[in-house]
Amino acid sequence: xxxxxxxxxxxxxxxxxxxxxxxxxxxxxxxxxxxxxxxxxxxxxxxxxxxxxxxxxxxxxxxxxxxxxxxxxxxxxxxxxxxxxxxxxxxxxxxxxxxxxxxxxxxxxxxxxxxxxxxxxxxxxxxxxxxxxxxxxxxxxxxxxxxxxxxxxxxxxxxxxxxxxxxxxxxxxxxxxxxxxxxxxxxxxxxxxxxxxxxxxxxxxxxxxxxxxxxxxxxxxxxxxxxxxxxxxxxxxxxxxxxxxxxxxxxxxxxxxxxxxxxxxxxxxxxxxxxxxxxxxxxxxxxxxxxxxxxxxxxxxxxxxxxxxxxxxxxxxxxxxxxxxxxxxxxxxxxxxxxxxxxxxxxxxxxxxxxxxx
Amino acid sequence: xxxxxxxxxxxxxxxxxxxxxxxxxxxxxxxxxxxxxxxxxxxxxxxxxxxxxxxxxxxxxxxxxxxxxxxxxxxxxxxxxxxxxxxxxxxxxxxxxxxxxxxxxxxxxxxxxxxxxxxxxxxxxxxxxxxxxxxxxxxxxxxxxxxxxxxxxxxxxxxxxxxxxxxxxxxxxxxxxxxxxxxxxxxxxxxxxxxxxxxxxxxxxxxxxxxxxxxxxxxxxxxxxxxxxxxxxxxxxxxxxxxx
Numbered sequence: 001x002x003x004x005x006x007x008x009x010x011x012x013x014x015x016x017x018x019x020x021x022x023x024x025x026x027x028x029x030x031x032x033x034x035x036x037x038x039x040x041x042x043x044x045x046x047x048x049x050x051x052x053x054x055x056x057x058x059x060x061x062x063x064x065x066x067x068x069x070x071x072x073x074x075x076x077x078x079x080x081x082x083x084x085x086x087x088x089x090x091x092x093x094x095x096x097x098x099x100x101x102x103x104x105x106x107x108x109x110x111x112x113x114x115x116x117x118x119x120x121x122x123x124x125x126x127x128x129x130x131x132x133x134x135x136x137x138x139x140x141x142x143x144x145x146x147x148x149x150x151x152x153x154x155x156x157x158x159x160x161x162x163x164x165x166x167x168x169x170x171x172x173x174x175x176x177x178x179x180x181x182x183x184x185x186x187x188x189x190x191x192x193x194x195x196x197x198x199x200x201x202x203x204x205x206x207x208x209x210x211x212x213x214x215x216x217x218x219x220x221x222x223x224x225x226x227x228x229x230x231x232x233x234x235x236x237x238x239x240x241x242x243x244x245x246x247x248x249x250x251x252x253x254x255x256x257x258x259x260x261x262x263x264x265x266x267x268x269x270x271x272x273x274x275x276x277x278x279x280x281x282x283x284x285x286x287x288x289x290x291x292x293x294x295x296x297x298x299x300x301x302x303x304x305x306x307x308x309x310x311x312x313x314x315x316x317x318x319x320x321x322x323x324x325x326x327x328x329x330x331x332x333x334x335x336x337x338x339x340x341x342x343x344x345x346x347x348x349x350x351x352x353x354x355x356x357x358x
Numbered sequence: 359x360x361x362x363x364x365x366x367x368x369x370x371x372x373x374x375x376x377x378x379x380x381x382x383x384x385x386x387x388x389x390x391x392x393x394x395x396x397x398x399x400x401x402x403x404x405x406x407x408x409x410x411x412x413x414x415x416x417x418x419x420x421x422x423x424x425x426x427x428x429x430x431x432x433x434x435x436x437x438x439x440x441x442x443x444x445x446x447x448x449x450x451x452x453x454x455x456x457x458x459x460x461x462x463x464x465x466x467x468x469x470x471x472x473x474x475x476x477x478x479x480x481x482x483x484x485x486x487x488x489x490x491x492x493x494x495x496x497x498x499x500x501x502x503x504x505x506x507x508x509x510x511x512x513x514x515x516x517x518x519x520x521x522x523x524x525x526x527x528x529x530x531x532x533x534x535x536x537x538x539x540x541x542x543x544x545x546x547x548x549x550x551x552x553x554x555x556x557x558x559x560x561x562x563x564x565x566x567x568x569x570x571x572x573x574x575x576x577x578x579x580x581x582x583x584x585x586x587x588x589x590x591x592x593x594x595x596x597x598x599x600x601x602x
Contacts, residue, residue: 026497221469221470224462224470228459228471231458231461231462232458235453237440237441238420239515240519242442244440354463
């Protein structure tokens, strides 16, 4: 700053008689953030791969829920955080994914891995088809339309009982656990463990994909276009940005993850029914975690998913009755006092730079 | 409407608006508007508030579709074409109230609209910012800029893809004299570069000086057309502005 002040003391002061806020320079470490993330990610994946060998079933399930929440909120963030199209549709995609994956397995059409992948692709396809009409709506109209979409599919799945077994729900085959014999080699016990926790590992892969995609979008020109659409769609389009295409692609990418995560979740719990998998709480959970960490940032939804899932588990443990009140109250406080989320709060204080890598 | 205002299209016609009408719920915003805009000059559109100037601009840039009529840009009918496609044909614009991307930095506001590669876009954006002495503000969020600075950045944003025709909707409104001078400099630079400019503003002195050709709109109709001198003498224009 100091060196700059000498030359032609800026437009702000001499023309408008007002100064803009001091612009903090980007810190020198900012360009290396990507590498720091990569190292962190590799370390986290290594730790989480090893984790089930050490931890008990409860901890592994909790970790699976954290990973699922990361996938849900990170993917919600693509269209709704970056693009500003707040959606209550994640419950719908989650439900469709659970049913597509589960029915493919139930009717013996596919084994679980392809079934789960097809589930994700099918929800992305639904978004692709639905995107053109739905994304013409803005603000609360889009949000409500997506809420209606979720409910509509819940009703369809409930009513179409010849295919979906209706409200009775679907029971899935149980994963038969492999026993580790005494004196088994390290590799044998690891593969057995891999098999026994297959849903956990699948969710780990999905979460890593979601995080990698979040970084790719957050640092790309595609992500910048989404931010432009968020800030002023009319201007963005008038400046030549192909907003319809950008929104539909973002919508499809966003819808893939609840679909695939839903199918894996169904495997994990072993029983699904429309009322639970199409429940609006899946949307709320995605939204709340993303808002808590920071919409439109890479780290925000990940941070929100980890913190809120662990906190809510803690609260639930200590008092299941107070849980709803405390958790709800926490979200209200977040929206009131840090509407931009945790990341932008730190940016506002100057602790973190305004980097698109955050 | 009479057909007297239609000049026969010459080779230098870049934009040809023919019989364009638009109603908004019973209100006739534009009524059978004809306009021929010649390449490489500054054409002005004046008229009282609500006379249809902004509607006309939105029609030309694809933000609104006309109910009837044709809009030919370089011979191609663009009436009802999507705004991004119109822009890609070489039509850039600014808005009456600036519409920058508020929570993006000044530099990002420019690079996001670029159609070249990323590093090329960045170089071009920095050059443009340098040209108006705005480089210092490149990492500031657009919403934190003063109004005048926002207008300048909006000028630069439309320059990113080097359009052949530029529409400026009241660029001088609410801008102080020093900033006005800076905007005028940029406008002259465009004229020197051979750009066609369509301009609307209430600053009559500026309009009369800048424009070679002026259309006067009133209640959605073209009531006069000609050189600034012609328009100034026109009775209907006096009437529209000052009443009978």
